[in-house]
Amino acid sequence: MTLQYLDFDYSEDDLGNGTLDALASVLPDRQAALQTEAEQVLDWAHTEFGPAQALEDGGTWHYALQCTQETDIAQGVQRCVLALTLTGSTQFCLALMERFNTDAYGV
Numbered sequence: 001m002t003l004q005y006l007d008f009d010y011s012e013d014d015l016g017n018g019t020l021d022a023l024a025s026v027l028p029d030r031q032a033a034l035q036t037e038a039e040q041v042l043d044w045a046h047t048e049f050g051p052a053q054a055l056e057d058g059g060t061w062h063y064a065l066q067c068t069q070e071t072d073i074a075q076g077v078q079r080c081v082l083a084l085t086l087t088g089s090t091q092f093c094l095a096l097m098e099r100f101n102t103d104a105y106g107v
Contacts, residue, residue, distance in 0.1 A: 002101045005034045006041065006084060010093060017055055018093035020086045025070075031080040038065060038084050044099060049092055061088035 006022040013019070026034050045061055046052065053059025064085045072079050086096065097103070 001040070001099070003037060003041075005030075005037050005082075006100075006102075008086075008097070008102050010097075012090070016090050018088060018090055020088075020093055020096060022084045023081070025079050025081045028078055028080060034080060034082055035067070038082060041084070041086075041096070041100065045086065045088075045092070045096065048095065048099075049088070055087060055089075061086060061092045063087070 005024040005026065007024070008020040008022045011019050011021075024034055042052075042063060042065075045063070049060045051059075052062050054062045064083075066083045068081050070079050070081050071077070086093075088096075
């Protein structure tokens, strides 16, 4: 599956754990499609790697998801801004990038 809205950046900490950050901004008529895409990523992670749990608590992966409404001043329209951050083992991050055909920046 190729992602249409989420474009991930990758970084890694000193322990070898990875972080994938994506930020997407869409007009209201595309909000449902964006949310569905984020849900597909999270459903895949849960199915393949079990429930989300912080790495420091022994988990394999974890996430933070935030969706806000903002006004585009230049165009005078509302936009949905979705931020998705996934943290996990290197194995988790590489598997996610392979599954969703993404070449995350920083890899």
